[in-house]
Amino acid sequence: MTLLRSPIKQAILLSLFTAALSSTAAYAVEVNFVSGAVGKDIELFKKLVKPWEAKTGNTVKVVPMPSSTNDQFAQYRLWLSAGNADVDVYQTDVIWAPQLADQFVDLTEATKDVIKDHFPSIVESQTVDGKLVAMPLFTDAPALYYRKDLLEKYGASVPKTWEELTTTAKKVQEGERAAGNKDLWGFVWQGNAYEGLTCNALEWVKSFGGGQIVEADGNISINNPKAAAALDLAKSWVNTISPPGVLSYGEEEARGVWQTGNAVFMRNWPYAYGLGNEDDSKVKGKFDVTTLPTGGGHDKSAATLGGWNLAVSKYGKNQKEALDLVKFLASKETQKENALKGSKLPTIMSLYDDADIKEKQPIIPRWKDVFLQAVPRPSAPTKVKYNEVSSKFWSAVHETLSDEGTADENLEVLEADLTELKGKGW
Numbered sequence: 185m186t187l188l189r190s191p192i193k194q195a196i197l198l199s200l201f202t203a204a205l206s207s208t209a210a211y212a213v214e215v216n217f218v219s220g221a222v223g224k225d226i227e228l229f230k231k232l233v234k235p236w237e238a239k240t241g242n243t244v245k246v247v248p249m250p251s252s253t254n255d256q257f258a259q260y261r262l263w264l265s266a267g268n269a270d271v272d273v274y275q276t277d278v279i280w281a282p283q284l285a286d287q288f289v290d291l292t293e294a295t296k297d298v299i300k301d302h303f304p305s306i307v308e309s310q311t312v313d314g315k316l317v318a319m320p321l322f323t324d325a326p327a328l329y330y331r332k333d334l335l336e337k338y339g340a341s342v343p344k345t346w347e348e349l350t351t352t353a354k355k356v357q358e359g360e361r362a363a364g365n366k367d368l369w370g371f372v373w374q375g376n377a378y379e380g381l382t383c384n385a386l387e388w389v390k391s392f393g394g395g396q397i398v399e400a401d402g403n404i405s406i407n408n409p410k411a412a413a414a415l416d417l418a419k420s421w422v423n424t425i426s427p428p429g430v431l432s433y434g435e436e437e438a439r440g441v442w443q444t445g446n447a448v449f450m451r452n453w454p455y456a457y458g459l460g461n462e463d464d465s466k467v468k469g470k471f472d473v474t475t476l477p478t479g480g481g482h483d484k485s486a487a488t489l490g491g492w493n494l495a496v497s498k499y500g501k502n503q504k505e506a507l508d509l510v511k512f513l514a515s516k517e518t519q520k521e522n523a524l525k526g527s528k529l530p531t532i533m534s535l536y537d538d539a540d541i542k543e544k545q546p547i548i549p550r551w552k553d554v555f556l557q558a559v560p561r562p563s564a565p566t567k568v569k570y571n572e573v574s575s576k577f578w579s580a581v582h583e584t585l586s587d588e589g590t591a592d593e594n595l596e597v598l599e600a601d602l603t604e605l606k607g608k609g610w
């Protein structure tokens with residue numbers, strides 16, 4: 185009693201009591217995580233973070249963003265330039281590192297124990313002037329999805345060229361429609377005016393031998409006859425083997441048509457592989473994947489390099505916890521879960537030899553070489569101007585596909601626009 189009667193002693197007791205409490209829950213924070221999503225990404229993410237939440241007592245609030253990467257970019261740029269303290273972790277596209285480098289915490293020191301487990305080329309893509317801007321989460325390289333059952337029915341082989349794909353798609357589409365399968369289309373892809381179209385069109389152009397828009401040395405190469413021939417062929421698909429609506433399709437719209445069994449071919453990223461084989465999918469067990477075709481007599485196919493990373497905001501309130509969460513999400517255990525449940529390509533090299541992954545998602549070991557040889561978009565040579573370069577490119581392509589000017593005309597204007605942009609410095 186004498187103890188409690190003294191106000192000083194009471195205060196000491198109280199502070200001991202609160203210290204005991206705060207060693208766990210009282211210090212717990214809520215980490216805000218912003219991310220775009222396709223398929224069941226958000227549902228999966230909430231499962232993936234559970235062990236981290238249980239271990240640390242912290243919680244993660246995931247704020248879903250639009251699936252279009254350039255819409256996310258526009259929002260993030262606004263938040264970051266306003267120094268938004270409410271967002272702790274950003275999931276970032278592989279092309280953003282040079283543009284947002286100044287806004288994120290340097291992860292070099294904090295990840296030095298684990299970074300060597302990741303593919304050096306991916307780490308390099310996220311390193312700007314010696315600073316590790318974002319931690320690799322998963323990498324991406326597209327596939328040509330095809331219906332094994334339909335190709336077999338029509339005695340067609342898996343196409344190796346875009347020209348062959350065009351003929352086979354037409355043949356199967358016509359045959360199926362005549363047999364009453366009215367909703368079937370030959371080929372679905374991403375034709376909306378956005379970053380996804382830049383990826384698709386870069387593949388057409390590069391696989392025709394028409395270069396990669398802006399070369400690694402900064403040379404603007406896009407205005408050439410091979411690039412124009414590639415775009416001409418793609419234009420011929422619209423409203424023949426591809427639905428007219430393809431000009432507003434992103435990844436999810438294409439997958440929607442494909443997964444309901446209404447397409448012979450689809451161009452999409454590996455995430456669609458796992459979803460296509462789930463129980464609710466009409467194409468479960470009926471499809472396989474191959475590399476994208478070549479074209480115009482050229483003999484090398486091209487896949488655009490994609491991928492997502494995790495960056496810690498310089499302005500976030502919970503940087504310590506954010507960093508710990510990023511390391512957990514990019515760890516071998518979590519990447520394995522992401523591969524098994526979401527068919528995402530790991531950035532950790534050893535996971536390509538993992539037996540469980542090989543059995544559950546065979547696309548993953550098969551896609552190691554595809555992503556290692558994938559073509560980067562010109563974000564390194566064009567640096568802070570990349571988004572403008574890409575949006576000028578996808579606009580020129582979208583106009584061509586929509587019959588607003590020929591490929592030749594639109595590529596000439598594009599070259600002039602890019603030259604002007606370059607003149608102002610990139």
Ligand code: GLC
Nearest residue numbers: 253277278324379380490491
């Ligand atoms: C995928 C790729 C990403 C790309 C986007 C385009 O999400 O991983 O790099 O920018 O598709 O839609």
